[in-house]
Amino acid sequence: MREKVYVTRPSLPGLEEVLPYLERIWTSRTVTNNGPLVIELERQLAEYLEVPYISLFNNGTIALVAALQALDVQGEVITTPYSFVASTHALWWHRAEPVFVDIDPFTNNLDPQKIQDAITSRTTAILPVHVYGQPCDVYQIEQLSKTYDLKIIYDAAHAFGVKQRGTSILTHGDLSILSFHATKVFNTIEGGAIVSSSKELKEKIDRLRNFGFVDETTVVLPGINGKMNEIQASIGLLNLKSIDEEIQRRKEIYQLYQTLLQGVVGLRIMPLMEDVEYNYSYLPIFIEEDEFGASRDDLYYRLKNYEIYCRRYFYPLISTFAPYSSLPSSKRGNLKNAYKVAQQVICLPIYPELSNQMIEYICKCISE
Ligand code: T4K
Numbered sequence: 001m002r003e004k005v006y007v008t009r010p011s012l013p014g015l016e017e018v019l020p021y022l023e024r025i026w027t028s029r030t031v032t033n034n035g036p037l038v039i040e041l042e043r044q045l046a047e048y049l050e051v052p053y054i055s056l057f058n059n060g061t062i063a064l065v066a067a068l069q070a071l072d073v074q075g076e077v078i079t080t081p082y083s084f085v086a087s088t089h090a091l092w093w094h095r096a097e098p099v100f101v102d103i104d105p106f107t108n109n110l111d112p113q114k115i116q117d118a119i120t121s122r123t124t125a126i127l128p129v130h131v132y133g134q135p136c137d138v139y140q141i142e143q144l145s146k147t148y149d150l151k152i153i154y155d156a157a158h159a160f161g162v163k164q165r166g167t168s169i170l171t172h173g174d175l176s177i178l179s180f181h182a183t184k185v186f187n188t189i190e191g192g193a194i195v196s197s198s199k200e201l202k203e204k205i206d207r208l209r210n211f212g213f214v215d216e217t218t219v220v221l222p223g224i225n226g227k228m229n230e231i232q233a234s235i236g237l238l239n240l241k242s243i244d245e246e247i248q249r250r251k252e253i254y255q256l257y258q259t260l261l262q263g264v265v266g267l268r269i270m271p272l273m274e275d276v277e278y279n280y281s282y283l284p285i286f287i288e289e290d291e292f293g294a295s296r297d298d299l300y301y302r303l304k305n306y307e308i309y310c311r312r313y314f315y316p317l318i319s320t321f322a323p324y325s326s327l328p329s330s331k332r333g334n335l336k337n338a339y340k341v342a343q344q345v346i347c348l349p350i351y352p353e354l355s356n357q358m359i360e361y362i363c364k365c366i367s368e
Helices: 015-028 036-049 060-070 086-093 112-118 138-148 199-208 230-241 243-261 296-305 336-344 356-367
Strands: 053-057 076-079 097-100 123-127 151-155 175-179 192-196 213-215 267-269 283-287 345-348
Touching: 015 036, 015 230, 036 053, 036 230, 053 060, 053 199, 060 086, 060 151, 060 175, 060 192, 060 199, 076 086, 086 097, 086 123, 112 138, 123 138, 138 151, 192 199, 230 243, 243 267, 243 283, 243 356, 283 336, 296 345, 296 356, 336 345
Parallel strands: 076 097, 076 123, 123 151, 151 175
Antiparallel strands: 053 192, 175 192, 267 283, 283 345
């Protein structure tokens, strides 16, 4: 029987590498609350990612909520319907009003012109997402932020290590949020982070993730429990050792898929930009039903029959989910590109352990 293939598999360090960390944690009895391993991982990540400050969190969703709190975002926030639902849920938890704007079908990210058209006197911020690690148009978004005095929080859950023009994509905007969930390029099993640009902001964020405490008896902010624990941090420290090889292998896999699928009519792979260093976190393909001869869903279920478990990230659109479907900006006519792309997308399996032989098999199943 052929092995089952999933859209991703978490990279994990060897058990023999984990055990010394566990012994250290057990001996010290410091298991959470800004312990030494969390502090060390923050130091190493800031250096690796080339960012000024980073605050680790227990997951990316709580990091998003804390980021909105840190910047005291209120009123309307412009965001994308084409993302994982956590991007908009964070706005809801913060009681900000999501305003959905259509995407650029080339990058799958917010279209800056449409952002501009949606700005009102109640808009205070933009929450763009670097979907699949493809950078948003950070330069135009920065211009909009200056012109209209808007805060920018990037959901960079997919953009670990991505650079554009030689600079980390995480240095744009007021804050960037990362996810270190098991399904991500770099994982701490569950985890996340906020990248910030000043010592003051990092201090505020660090307080927010620890209930707002400044010291034993002083609470200055309505904080949350967003702390990463020492076991998560140890997995992060170990995974960081092999991250460059991980990304290199993902790149090889991406290129092999590109080669094997390039002749398939009606199938398009997400284009890559020349000035970007990618992390190859996802491998989205887009199916043009008329030319391909089958719908995206036909292909999705057919692959499932072969025990190839792909995902339709990001279908359905966030704007169609019950909490958001009655918003004026959720109207289909407002989100034409997002609707089209969401009907066409399938994310194919990509993770370092995937063999070339399996990729050839997957591509054969697709082109059949
Ligand atoms: N913003 C964006 C843009 C995001 O994409 C996400 C999360 C967030 C914010 C929030 O960050 P976190 O709070 O999650 O840190 C997954 C992940 O749960 C989620 O983290 C991720 N985005 C989203 C895109 O994908 P599911 O429900 O599709 O994952 P799941 O559990 O079905 O896993 C997918 C496949 O991965 C499985 O079929 C098998 C494989 N897998 C998964 C896990 C968890 C394994 O092999 N082992 C595992 O332990 O949401």
